[in-house]
Amino acid sequence: MNNSLMILKNIGLISEMFFGMSLIYLILFGSVLSTHKKYPIIQKTILNLSILVLFLYILLNLNNNLSVTGNLLFNFTIIDDYLSFFSKILITSFCLICLLVIKKYIKDQKVNQFEYLIIIMISILGFFLLCSSNDLITAYLAIELQSLAFYIMAAFKKDSFFSVEAGLKYFILGSFSSALLLFGFSLIYGLTGTLNLTDLKDLFFFLYPGIDFTTDTSFNTELLQIALFFILTSLLFKLSVAPLHIWSPDVYENSPTSSTIFFAVISKLSILVFISRIFQFSFHGLIYNWRYFVLLVAVLSVIVGSFTAISQKKLKSLLTYSSISHIGYILISFSAGTFEGIQNLLAYLFIYMLAGLCVWSIFLVLRLKKFYLKKQNKDLTDMSLLIKMNSALAICFTIVLFSIAGFPPLVGFFTKMNIFLTSMESSMYFAAIAAILASVVSTFYYIRVIKILYFEEVIVGNLYYPLSYIEPFIVTSTFFCFMFFFIDPTYLYIISYKIGLLFYFF
Amino acid sequence: MYQFYFENLISFIFAGLLLLSALFMITSKSSVHSVLFLVLSFVCSSILLFLIECEFVSFLFLIIYVGAIAIFFLFVVMMLDVKISEAPNDYIQFFVFGFIFTFFFILLIMLVSSDTFTLNSYIKNVIHMDINYYSNWYYKIDYLSEVKSLGQVIYTFYVLQFLIAGFILLLAVIGSTSLTSTGVYIGSKNQTPFKQISRNLKNAINVF
Numbered sequence: 001m002n003n004s005l006m007i008l009k010n011i012g013l014i015s016e017m018f019f020g021m022s023l024i025y026l027i028l029f030g031s032v033l034s035t036h037k038k039y040p041i042i043q044k045t046i047l048n049l050s051i052l053v054l055f056l057y058i059l060l061n062l063n064n065n066l067s068v069t070g071n072l073l074f075n076f077t078i079i080d081d082y083l084s085f086f087s088k089i090l091i092t093s094f095c096l097i098c099l100l101v102i103k104k105y106i107k108d109q110k111v112n113q114f115e116y117l118i119i120i121m122i123s124i125l126g127f128f129l130l131c132s133s134n135d136l137i138t139a140y141l142a143i144e145l146q147s148l149a150f151y152i153m154a155a156f157k158k159d160s161f162f163s164v165e166a167g168l169k170y171f172i173l174g175s176f177s178s179a180l181l182l183f184g185f186s187l188i189y190g191l192t193g194t195l196n197l198t199d200l201k202d203l204f205f206f207l208y209p210g211i212d213f214t215t216d217t218s219f220n221t222e223l224l225q226i227a228l229f230f231i232l233t234s235l236l237f238k239l240s241v242a243p244l245h246i247w248s249p250d251v252y253e254n255s256p257t258s259s260t261i262f263f264a265v266i267s268k269l270s271i272l273v274f275i276s277r278i279f280q281f282s283f284h285g286l287i288y289n290w291r292y293f294v295l296l297v298a299v300l301s302v303i304v305g306s307f308t309a310i311s312q313k314k315l316k317s318l319l320t321y322s323s324i325s326h327i328g329y330i331l332i333s334f335s336a337g338t339f340e341g342i343q344n345l346l347a348y349l350f351i352y353m354l355a356g357l358c359v360w361s362i363f364l365v366l367r368l369k370k371f372y373l374k375k376q377n378k379d380l381t382d383m384s385l386l387i388k389m390n391s392a393l394a395i396c397f398t399i400v401l402f403s404i405a406g407f408p409p410l411v412g413f414f415t416k417m418n419i420f421l422t423s424m425e426s427s428m429y430f431a432a433i434a435a436i437l438a439s440v441v442s443t444f445y446y447i448r449v450i451k452i453l454y455f456e457e458v459i460v461g462n463l464y465y466p467l468s469y470i471e472p473f474i475v476t477s478t479f480f481c482f483m484f485f486f487i488d489p490t491y492l493y494i495i496s497y498k499i500g501l502l503f504y505f506f
Numbered sequence: 507m508y509q510f511y512f513e514n515l516i517s518f519i520f521a522g523l524l525l526l527s528a529l530f531m532i533t534s535k536s537s538v539h540s541v542l543f544l545v546l547s548f549v550c551s552s553i554l555l556f557l558i559e560c561e562f563v564s565f566l567f568l569i570i571y572v573g574a575i576a577i578f579f580l581f582v583v584m585m586l587d588v589k590i591s592e593a594p595n596d597y598i599q600f601f602v603f604g605f606i607f608t609f610f611f612i613l614l615i616m617l618v619s620s621d622t623f624t625l626n627s628y629i630k631n632v633i634h635m636d637i638n639y640y641s642n643w644y645y646k647i648d649y650l651s652e653v654k655s656l657g658q659v660i661y662t663f664y665v666l667q668f669l670i671a672g673f674i675l676l677l678a679v680i681g682s683t684s685l686t687s688t689g690v691y692i693g694s695k696n697q698t699p700f701k702q703i704s705r706n707l708k709n710a711i712n713v714f
Contacts, residue, residue: 013666020669020673027676027680074663074665074666075663075664077664077666077667078666113684113687115680115681115683115684116684118680119677119680119681119684122673122676122677122680125673129670137664137667138666138667138670141667141670141671141674142670144674145670145673145674145677148674148677148678148681149677149681151681152677152681152684152685155685156684156685158685
């Protein structure tokens, strides 16, 4: 093949190439500058440069008009379709906002090594590659890139015993789940002889569901089911759903909050995109083999997330359990296996990420004055009577919590209702009823937080440090997003519907 | 008739070296020496694999076993600073157990290999082990070694995956250095309390 032709053919991935190259330039820049004679702290510079890189990445992606064709690049291992385009744009914009939010935190906590931001950026590269991977090896490498960066991010506050413990715990359990993933991949490769998701779709898409394959001796789907089970276990472990969730409250609570934002808010999207690629796209023909497992896990995680969060006293662990139950709702719509399932998955995930970003940035913004500055692991009572101190922030927090709980004049209501509708339409009545009952329980602890914000009877309130301009801007803009998407949810639903429609046809 | 082949001589030499180093690894008293003999045995076995044209596996042996695992062992052993222990001379009881174990192991290998592999009919003499007298010269001209063919696939079709693997290694280097380095301190600006307490009028003001 001619060399220049090959470059033209693979131009769909030019934004990732740009990202990787600029990462290397960032590393060079940082290592040259930070080992200078005076050892300057270049944390802020690197952060601003990474924001610039992310911004240019968005521009490059928006100008990529090839994404509608859904072409396959790099020897059919990378897919450049609308789902990957949308998820990359989403991830980049959320990461950009996250980097803006954690700026102050990094300065306060004295995370003075510039490598922290480089590692965050490398994990973002892992998200991108995972979103567009059409091949099991590429996906495995991307997952490894992302999770290896996460282990380091969890352990990065070296003077904190908790942070190191969280990093070690995450590393051991995460590498165990990666081993399961590799085992599943190798079983699939042994059974089918291919690692390409499109080839797997061509093999399995036209199987008629419901036929008993055990009588057919030519192909053994039982072993394939075991392989799918292993892959699903590993990926659901990375998503921290209910029977595999034990690690996540510890890791989320003990690692530095700037890392926890990335774990809790952004890492879910890329893995869910890959799960839907492999299960809804390649193995949709075998839906009866994996559907009930996913549904069981989903309902269990909704119930566990709702009931365990009641007894939490720390805001971080409460948010963790709430994220577990949200992933449960998403998986309910995922296990429907329809267009609407994919559509509602993406819509719910978008609203979940938006709400998570708002809540975590409020969490980061509130810095108590009376305590030691480094104390970040907030109790719920640290925010008592926030309405007296900072009423705008309290109102924003309330609105976001109502939206997460699914109250009607907010967009969270629409997305949650649509998930229940989807599960009803694909005749999963018991799952829908269990999820509705659990969501009623889960409103209790959201309202409890609101009660603490407004009506707590304390004699002495808390004092907070004044806010700078950027974090309140982010909080209020996400707050207006909730209002906007309630008044006009068509943008959300049109984009997600388009993705769902285009998803099955490549 | 028996014909002497140079390749066979090399393979016999390295097989003997492998056996010797394995033996020394067990019998040497210093644990550092044992690890070094382990490294030598890995090197020998990788050379043996190289001689039978399994280049990729032999390179993997060198990279993974010698480069990573054995060096890791060596570091651990040197850090633990184990004294040369008085090894008990009960080789006999281990010998019996090990002999039985090895016997069954060899038996298993023989059974499996006799079931799965067939003997090359061109070989008449077992000792002189060259495979074929006939060699296809066209094949020799177009010959691609294992490593070369793997490289041709990796650098063309799977170049992206190769780059991602490179990024993972870069991440591992950055992460491990940034997690283990304690940072650069340019001397703290803290006051030392002892110095301040012990300071009095007489030694604070110097009158020339």
